[in-house]
Amino acid sequence: MSLPVFPSRKVKWNSVKTPDFNTTSVILGRGRRKSITNRAYPxxxxxxxxTGLKQREYEEIIGFLCNVGGGSFLWLDHEDNRQINTIIAQGNGTAKNFQMIRTWGTNNVFYEPVTDIIPETLRVYVNEQYVNNYTLNENGILTFNAPPTGIIRADFMYYWRVALDDSVDFTAVYRNFYETGSLKFITV
Structure with a gap:
């Protein structure tokens, strides 16, 4: 089942992303703090x-949100939607399936799985050579026809799989010109 894609519109600058690891902390005997995250990924x-929404755009967003209700949908973040030359895995000549990932920080400090790749943007390389002997499923699993050997890299764009966290306010700034209050999407 394919999820609906949020209609792309005029996003105000200063959008905010907040990671939540659901961390549990305790203070030990000598005042030292011990913490553990309850999620592998935030x-x-x-x-x-x-902002700057025309009547048709305003109605399209309301219609979309009412249609999905509290359900999941895909969000193309205007600032964070692409991975370039990302190391996906080291092929060992045995494994054929690899989870697509997004990396954070230089030298791949942190990575997390990506499920909703935009297929037409995907370019896969094994040992710096472009290949196309693979399939990609809806969960972001890259499956090669034959097990690769060497470094697997990819360039791709992706959606965030989200749901609307709560309600949203729309303001008619003046005739046929609307803007929204804060829309909070949470990853699902």
Missing amino acids: KWTIDVQF
């Missing part, structure tokens, strides 16, 4: 606003 809250 749940993200993406806070955006839209």
Whole structure:
């Protein structure tokens, strides 16, 4: 089942992303703090606003949100939607399936799985050579026809799989010109 894609519109600058690891902390005997995260990957809250919406765009966003209700949909973040030359895995000549990932920081400090790749943007390389002997499923699993050997890299764009966290306010700034209050999307 394919999820609906949020209609791309005029996003205000200053959108905010907040990672939540659901961390539990305790203070030990000598005042030292011990913490553990309860998630392997953060749940993200993406806070955006839209401005300069015409009547048709305003109605399209309301219609979309009413149609999906509290359900999941895909969000193309205007600032964070692409990975370039990302190391996906080291092929060992045995494994054929590899999870697509997004990396954070230089030298791949942190990575997390990506499920919703935009297929037409995907370019895969094994040992710096472009290949096309693979399939990609809806969960972001790259499956090679034959197990690769060497470094697997990819360039691609992706959606964030999200749901609307709460309600949203729309303001008629003046005739046929609308803007939204904060829309909070949470990753699902």
